[in-house]
Amino acid sequence: MQTHFTLAQLADPETARSNDILRKCVHCGFCTATCPTFVLLGDERDSPRGRIYLIKSMIEDDRAPTAKEVRHVDRCLSCLSCMTTCPSGVNYMHLVDHGRHHIEETFTRTLPDRFMRGVLAYLMPRPAAFRWAMVLGRLAKPLAPLLPATSSDPGGATFLRRLRAMLEAVPDKVPTPSPVDRPQVFPALGVQRKRVALMPGCGQQVLAPEVNEATVRLLTRLDIEVVNVAGSGCCGSSVLHVGRNDQAIELAKRNITAWLREIDGAGLDAIVINASGCGTTVKDYGHMLADDPVWAEKAKQVASLAKDVTEIVAEVGLSGIVPRPLTVAYHSACSMQHGQKLDALPKKLLREAGFMVKDVPEGHLCCGWAGTYQVLQPDLSRRLRDRKVANIESVRPDVIAAGNFGCIGNIASGTGIPIAHTVELLDWATGGPKPAALI
């Protein structure tokens, strides 16, 4: 599509890249059909094509966006379903990140909105603080029903509605920290075939420590040495998605430094990530730091080693399978199927492990979790969750599998069917303990 950037504007590398992205869009509208918010709301402004237009307008005119424009960009889940659908190769992910960054820099949000985002941006990347918040939240959770269940503002969510969503997301029991999440080396059980770093993550180790435990058991059983590298932590995606690029870049640099030290030391064949939301971001570190001459190459090197845990399992192959005759509904997390284009692989592994795997109708639609989205856009998030749960239940599974802890917690909150991480099921099928959700 036609753009109107000045040469001065194009001198900014971020703007130049966005111009290239916009020029690829031919405005065909294919993306609208697979966008969860357009499916719910039917308004062009809540579709990728509409948001591309909104973002184009604000960065082209180099002006602060209006509150309404911000509202519609805020409603984007960053599920990237549009990128799977787009035949023209429009990189919506980078464009919307630019849009959010622009909003963050030029637009003044209301005080309650700033407070809520500030709290989330502080807590999400810090497991220790996040855990304390969960413990405190657990105490306050009984108060949640006293808060409004719907927003009085139809366009967004009021502070109290968000607070309620936040409290509702607090688990009934905050798990104790797992010993695997401390820096250490887990040797391969047999003759070592590969050596990988396990991304420790942030929210997952607080809310679902069993995922890293299962990953370590599975990989070491498959003769892979696993390292939890000191200094590595949150990937930065949760803060990136609220437009805090600087904070995200700092977190990325911390991880890159830690992993490079390990690469230059004992060496790494891969950096394994078992939360697909983080995987999408780490695989994109090269882009995130492309304009930094000191970091660009390092970031690229780290990004090229990033792999979802199912990718590394597929490389070495499953062995010692004890088939479990269960029907699994596989929920393809957006960051998995759209962000990393990994859709068939996890299902193939589950089938190889002896499970009967079923696809879920409307599998391309997001479950509504989307990181901080479930708190910031509680009403849309809840509608998507209910739609997802109804679709999953329609295939009558014994258990649900997914590769992203956020989706797992979100879907679990809406259904009685047990749900486990793909890795937990693979671990179980190759000799590990039965996943807690199935007990």
Added chain:
Amino acid sequence: MQMPPLDPAILARRSEIVAALRAIVPGEGVIDDLEGMRPYECDALSAYRQMPLVVVLPETVAQVSTILSYCQDNKVKVVPRGAGTSLSGGSMPVGDAILLGLGKFNRVLEIDYANRCARVQPGVTNLGISKAVEHEGFYYAPDPSSQIACSIGGNVAENSGGVHCLKYGLTTNNLLGIELVLMTGEVVRLGGKHLDSEGYDLLGVMTGSEGLLGVVTEVTVRLLRKPTTARAVLLGFPTEAGAADCVAAVIASGIIPGGMEMMDKEAVKCAEAYVGAGYPLDAEGLLIVELDGPPVEVDYLVERVAEIARGRGATTVRVSNDEQERVLFWAGRKAAFPAVGQITPDYMCLDGSVPRGRLVEVLAEMREMSKKHRLRVVNVFHAGDGNLHPLILFDANDADELHRAEEFGADILRLCVRVGGVLTGEHGVGIEKRDLMGVQFTEIDLDQQMRLKCAFDPDHLLNPGKVFPQLRRCAELGRVVVHHNKMPFPDIPRF
């Protein structure tokens, strides 16, 4: 693109009109801020853009009815819009008209297997209908390439086709009934679940009327059982002429394939880069031919088509081995238009029809025109029914290129008419082909068409500036219309 002059009286009353609409549609459904209307300034023909007066997104038929009767009473123009995927600018806004978006009408209302039909709201996507019934082995036959996103209401307005309409017909052949709101606000139902309609075929009048006669608020379509077998054959030819010749030969032999599509080398390259369907990259012309029916028949026809193709010099003959491969063969074709976006910032997608027997010369002449206008052209089209979709590649950031693209497009469409074809196959006239209507039709033809328009919308409030090249006042049509002081057909004796 010249549009009817804006009415200053309407522009002056904008805030009053917005307030009236807000009283009808609550919440976010009325968009009047400039930034919010911007995403609505064009459809998929993005070379032409215009900000509307105001955008309104009703959710109920009652709201649509109230809006239209308000507009009729206040002489406010209305542009209806479905999914905004029109390639002819059919839903391009008009500066002094409200843009009536039907995106919120996205529910499947009823699936009636006993009567083999589905009743849906107009904003349901074309593919959405097939998806809703596929688990029972049914589908909705017309399948425009934008079927993932285009709405069924828009399909009715444009009488959309698709790759399978060669055998199964266009929208008009698969439509059983509609609910329609007239400009007066009156809600009428045409047809139903049965095949024929009482009285005149008004359903036929509405299909393809491009939003000029009424606003469709419900659609009943026919469902077909999926063929027991379908296999697609890829046929690669060393020349475009060879491929075009094969198309005519297959049809002439009495075979009606489910679909028969052609792509030229450049289109194959782009589509292959997007889907990796395994298309032969060395072929100058690629045909995808689908044969469906009972397995025995399909096996026989596949062999016959392959034989004909080899006789016409095909260098690649590949038959899909399973359903997955068949879908993959089509995936590239379906995404071919936007996939061309990989090699050009903008393209103009044309839509003309020619008799199949003239395909070879039309393609050759188009290549010559491409040289003359110094713009590349990529061909992806429904070869089986002679419906061409040349894509003219240009850069909208270069004003001269846009101008040359328009000229080139007009030349191609004139060529279509000259060889005995028509201006539009399935995308509609919209604004894109509006000024070429005179190439196809005489003044008398156009006046007759306008009389039909006047019967439904005497004040010209619905989708103004589309389809008809000149404004003809309904009152004038009773008399002889004099254009530019020239009496049409002066040699005809008059009374």
